[in-house]
Amino acid sequence: MKNIFLYALLLAAFAGCKKSDVNKGGSTSPVIRGDTTVRLFLSAENNKDIPDSVSSELKITGDSVNFNIPGISTNRSFVLSFLPADANLKVNGVKQQSGVTVNDFTEPVIYTYTDPNGKVKSIKVSITNFTGLPILFLTTSAPVVSEDDYVTGNLSINTNGQFEPFAANAGLNIKGRGNSTWGLPKKPYHIKFDNKQAVLGLSAAKNWVLLANYYDKSLLRNAVADDIGHLVGADFTPHYRFVEVVMNGVYQGSYTLTEEVEIEPGRVDINKLSTIDNDNSDIGGGYLVELNQRLDADYYFHTSSGLPFTIKDPNDITDQQLAYIHNYMQQTEDAIFADNFADPVNGYAKYINVDSFIDWYLVKELMKDVDAVDYNSIFYYKDLNGKLGMGPVWDFDVSAGDPDLDPTGWWVRNGKWFSRLFQDPAFVQRVRQRWQSVQASLPLILTNIDKNAAYLNLSQEQNFKVWNILNTYAWPSPEVFGSYQGEVYYLKSWLKTRMDWMTANL
Structure with a gap:
């Protein structure tokens, strides 16, 4: 049987091979553990487009192995060859024939190997294309x-x-x-x-x-x-x-x-208004509005302070519903700027979900999102019989140090509503307490950046072959870091400095 011996997975009967056991030079010499081994290969019968570079993409983790085929393909059916050719290998109880049996690798396939002594070993084999991402x-x-x-x-x-x-x-x-x-x-x-x-x-x-x-x-x-x-x-x-x-x-x-930002189950999961919901009992929600200076929507209004709001949902809002949400937003603003705004019963807390505002604020402030100071992509929702909440957080292309924003200094609290809310000592204290409650978990964000950057490593290489901007200035990046790793390091270091500054100043 003619095979492309791209790379060998060594499956031992008595113990699994570790990553260090594999000869990355492509040698077919087995690693001996006891007296029985079996090796798997991608077969020539798959297709002649599989390049030699596949050998460098093999990934082994515990009892699993991944063959990565660099080309972009929709093909998910592959043939594996193995040595010895009469090895007792099965998939879902079906005996495998080396270089013959076709399996669907849309999902990983579990191969079960039984050695001559009756010992059984299972391994998960996956075959990915291109960068490994969907x-x-x-x-x-x-x-x-x-x-x-x-x-x-x-x-x-x-x-x-x-x-x-x-x-x-x-x-x-x-x-x-x-x-x-x-x-x-x-x-x-x-x-x-x-x-x-x-x-x-x-x-x-x-x-x-x-x-x-x-x-x-x-x-x-x-x-x-x-x-x-x-x-x-x-x-x-x-x-x-x-x-x-x-x-x-x-x-x-x-x-x-x-x-998408929309009122739907699993998204902005609130009551969805229809055009017949115009009575006092059902007109109160749900609404999804955006503070949006571009006013690029069919329906919009301004509050008396000049803040522009567009209607995101419902798409076919009625005149009565538009009047209701306009009035509610104006009442909210009036309460925020009233002399008794800090009154816990009749002040701003009568109209807004304070915890929701604080959680949204902390995300946007930590990222120092440029658009978050009364510009756009600032979403508010109001459910039936509920107060005004903020969310979802959205649109962070221009944030976290792009453009060259100092990681110190307050930003989002400069917005009209938030600047007023921060004049209430009780609001400041609740922000401080909320930050303290999540502070210990924030390093997980930096860890996750490393994980995602590693996951994207092959993807970013392909992306920047098409969009060759890593070594050129492109707004809003403050400077050219010259590599993907440099970009990730800048993001992490900026966020770490920002976290520390917010902790010290809250």
């Missing part, structure tokens, strides 16, 4: 050239064995998204499925966002902010997945897939 294959009926006009298409996903298989060719509509980010070379996208889809382990929904992270050379800031949001407990913080995007056969780069 690969989204988008096919569209026409080029996506607009933020406003959808193009029909479909999506298939090579999950690379990390998540449940995704239904092939799911129908969808796709358009561009973002404000300044849509004008950048690497485009962000909004996907709307024909039917709700659970994607990569996230709750089923129609609407999804692909963040391009072109501004952010670490590719991590939005993910870091979401991690902080979950740690702090900020309301309705989105979940994310790192993915590769291929559109119409062309690799687009490394993206962050995340949930």
Whole structure:
């Protein structure tokens, strides 16, 4: 049987081979443990496009092994060869034939080896493509050239064995998204499925966002902010997945897939208004509004202080509902600036969920998000029979030291509402107590940056081959760090300094 002996996994009958036991030069000499071993290889029968470089991508962890095939592919069926060829290997009880038996590697496959002495060893074998991240294959009926006009298409996903298989060719509509980010070379996208889809382990929904992270050379800031949001407990913080995007056969780069900001179960999970909900008993929620200086929405209003709010949900808001939420936001602002604003019964606390405001504030202040001072992507929600809350946290392309913001000094509390709230000693004390309650867990954020950066290492290499900006100045980066590792180090060191400063000054 003609095989490409790309790399050997040595499975011992009596003990598993450690990483140090494997000869990375590609030798086929077995490591002897007792008197029986078996070796697995990717077979030539798979396809002739598998390059020799696969050998350098083998990863072994305990009783699992990963063969990584660098090319972008949707193929998940592979043949393994093994030596000795008559070794007793089974998959789900089915005897395997070396170089013949085909298995579906959409998910990892468990091989069971029984040695001549009757001892049994199991190992999980996975085969990944490209960078190992899930690969989204988008096919569209026409080029996506607009933020406003959808193009029909479909999506298939090579999950690379990390998540449940995704239904092939799911129908969808796709358009561009973002404000300044849509004008950048690497485009962000909004996907709307024909039917709700659970994607990569996230709750089923129609609407999804692909963040391009072109501004952010670490590719991590939005993910870091979401991690902080979950740690702090900020309301309705989105979940994310790192993915590769291929559109119409062309690799687009490394993206962050995340949930749309919308009123939906598992997202902003509050009551959803319909056009008939106009009576006093049901008009009170739910609403999702954005403080948005661009006013790029069909419905909007200003408060008396000049703050602009757009309606995110409901999309088809009635005149009565618009009047209600406008009035509620104005009452809230009036209470914040009233002489008795600190009164726990009749002051601002009558209208806002104070804990929700504080959690949102801490995430945005820690990241020193540029847009968070009364500009845009500042979301508020109001549920039926509930007070005004803040969330979800969103949009961190320009944050955490990009642009060159000093990691010291207050930022978000300079906004109109927050500057007033911080004049209340009771509010300041609650912020201090909340920070102290999460302070011990904050180093986990820095640890997670390292983990995610390692996970993205092959992905960032491919991304910056397409978008070659690591060694060039690109706003808002304060300087050129010259490498992906340099970008990650800057992000970590900036955040560490920021955490320490906030701890000292709260």
